[in-house]
Amino acid sequence: MKIVTPDAMRKIEDEYINGYGMDSFALMETAVISIMKHVNIKDRNIVVVCGFGNNAGDALGVARHLIVLHKIVKIFICSNGRELSRDCIKNMNILYKMNASIEFIRKTEDLNSLNKSISESDVVIDGLFGTGLSRQLDTYYTDIIKSINTYSKYVLSIDIPSGMNGENGYIMGECVKANKTVALQFYKKCFFCDKAKNYTGDVVVESLGIPKEISEKYDEKVYTSDEITDKILPKRNKYSHKGTFGRTTIAAGSEKYTGAAYIAAQAAVKTGAGLVTLATSKEQVPIMQSKLAEAMICDYEDKYFVEIIKKSNVVACGPGLDSNDSSLKIVEEVITNSECPIVFDADAINVLSAHKELLFGRKEKNIVLTPHPGEMARFCGCSIEDVNNKRIEIAKNTAIETNCIIVLKGYNTVITDGEKIFINTTGSSAMASGGMGDCLTGIVTGLISQGLDPFKASVLGVYIHGFIGDSLSKQMYSVTATDIINKISLYLKEFES
Numbered sequence: 001m002k003i004v005t006p007d008a009m010r011k012i013e014d015e016y017i018n019g020y021g022m023d024s025f026a027l028m029e030t031a032v033i034s035i036m037k038h039v040n041i042k043d044r045n046i047v048v049v050c051g052f053g054n055n056a057g058d059a060l061g062v063a064r065h066l067i068v069l070h071k072i073v074k075i076f077i078c079s080n081g082r083e084l085s086r087d088c089i090k091n092m093n094i095l096y097k098m099n100a101s102i103e104f105i106r107k108t109e110d111l112n113s114l115n116k117s118i119s120e121s122d123v124v125i126d127g128l129f130g131t132g133l134s135r136q137l138d139t140y141y142t143d144i145i146k147s148i149n150t151y152s153k154y155v156l157s158i159d160i161p162s163g164m165n166g167e168n169g170y171i172m173g174e175c176v177k178a179n180k181t182v183a184l185q186f187y188k189k190c191f192f193c194d195k196a197k198n199y200t201g202d203v204v205v206e207s208l209g210i211p212k213e214i215s216e217k218y219d220e221k222v223y224t225s226d227e228i229t230d231k232i233l234p235k236r237n238k239y240s241h242k243g244t245f246g247r248t249t250i251a252a253g254s255e256k257y258t259g260a261a262y263i264a265a266q267a268a269v270k271t272g273a274g275l276v277t278l279a280t281s282k283e284q285v286p287i288m289q290s291k292l293a294e295a296m297i298c299d300y301e302d303k304y305f306v307e308i309i310k311k312s313n314v315v316a317c318g319p320g321l322d323s324n325d326s327s328l329k330i331v332e333e334v335i336t337n338s339e340c341p342i343v344f345d346a347d348a349i350n351v352l353s354a355h356k357e358l359l360f361g362r363k364e365k366n367i368v369l370t371p372h373p374g375e376m377a378r379f380c381g382c383s384i385e386d387v388n389n390k391r392i393e394i395a396k397n398t399a400i401e402t403n404c405i406i407v408l409k410g411y412n413t414v415i416t417d418g419e420k421i422f423i424n425t426t427g428s429s430a431m432a433s434g435g436m437g438d439c440l441t442g443i444v445t446g447l448i449s450q451g452l453d454p455f456k457a458s459v460l461g462v463y464i465h466g467f468i469g470d471s472l473s474k475q476m477y478s479v480t481a482t483d484i485i486n487k488i489s490l491y492l493k494e495f496e497s
């Protein structure tokens, strides 16, 4: 499913209507029918709150169908004196012929009737603003939105919760808190901004049947991660041997942190990497030798460390490192001795924050950075709030500046090479536990080891990591990295081509 900005959506609709000759009212009716699928048939008292554009037109169409279904429907038009859109007027005129209850909100006193109706209703249909909202709302509209949020039991928002900027998720003064949002044709970009989840409720996307060749023309290269996953993992050829699936080095762990190195290495092993070597601190070597059955182990001081980096098909570096000078030395060794893809995580990213120059000058774009918002903030020299407010932009700009692939973790992880942007749709807070990021590093590294290019491995790795978490969380209250590791190979089978 594609993700669009309001601007692209406008162009797509415009081309469909004016270029292809699609009738705009027929398109609106398609939207109306698809929204109707999400109105609970048991609800009797329904309030429809409209603005004056096509979002309102959709809402009025929904009102019409609800009246036909013998629902008690109260319609409030909140145009603040503005002219209604052509298709909106069409629906309103039909409603007048049907003797529908329509009230205009003109002044503050009119809000009393709206408040009363909302508090007596089972559901509010929110059709105030959709993708057309472009300016800060005045008090006329913020008061109406406050009424909806204060008195409603359940809100179904059409396309976008009214009050949210469809491009960047900014709240334009006030925003409807929906229980469910029915997005038309595509996810809107705003849904993937940090604050959006407090307003959208559950998001469902309903198709309007817009031809693919039109939407592809205005493709802004923002996708959901499931758009890549049907391409899938290569089949393991019957003549292949461990060398076929790559040499992987994991440089992880320090005196201070013990678990991370084990999790990252074991995740890479379980993902199917051919030969995994864990390079770790001297103190950890005996511990890891007893824990890891398949991976080979050396310490950072060993001259074998540099040799193995040189021979590797992929190196992961960072889980469980410290952010001190010896970590800087390890990061430098990894970068200077390899041309293969590298996945930098955790403290390796913190170290690189002060030494970005180390990332420059590679022939290929084959370094992956997997920061969580805290690491991203440090790396960019901004606040975590800034990162969360502009996740997509910050990830994209960092990818461009560093010539790296950025995996900005969290709810809806953003993966970008600076050109294409994938937003992950799997995973949940059941996975919010220590070690989960180390596990992801191991999975992405294991996929690269088997020949996937670093960008695809990042998108797919993030998707699979969350997919396993989601599957396990159906039966488990919380999911740990160990739970994921134990199931990786079982679930990967589902992704085999």
Ligand SMILES: NC(=O)C1=CN([C@@H]2O[C@H](COP(=O)(O)OP(=O)(O)OC[C@H]3O[C@@H](n4cnc5c(N)ncnc54)[C@H](O)[C@@H]3O)[C@@H](O)[C@H]2O)[C@@H](O)CC1
Pocket: 013, 017, 024, 027, 028, 031, 051, 052, 053, 054, 055, 056, 057, 058, 085, 128, 129, 130, 131, 132, 133, 134, 135, 136, 137, 138, 141, 158, 159, 160, 172, 184, 208
């Ligand atoms: N165009 C089409 O063919 C279709 C559009 N659809 C619906 O149409 C919506 C977009 O409709 P519109 O483009 O008419 O826009 P909206 O209905 O979202 O907004 C209406 C108007 O609000 C004005 N506006 C922006 N910010 C404002 C502010 N702060 N205060 C007051 N007015 C403000 C805009 O100038 C715009 O004219 C979509 O979200 C979707 O629900 C659907 O019917 C499907 C088909």
Ligand SMILES: Nc1ncnc2c1ncn2[C@@H]1O[C@H](COP(=O)(O)OP(=O)(O)O)[C@@H](O)[C@H]1O
Pocket: 346, 371, 372, 409, 410, 411, 412, 413, 426, 427, 428, 429, 430, 431, 432, 433, 434, 435, 436, 437, 438, 439, 440, 466
């Ligand atoms: N609420 C959530 N929804 C989806 N994924 C989540 C959520 N919370 C955490 N995760 C995932 O879990 C992992 C946690 O990574 P990270 O913060 O680096 O943890 P750690 O450093 O403890 O290993 C990331 O892949 C992240 O996307």
Ligand SMILES: [K+]
Pocket: 055, 126, 127, 128, 129, 130, 157, 158, 159, 160, 161, 162
């Ligand atoms: K809306």
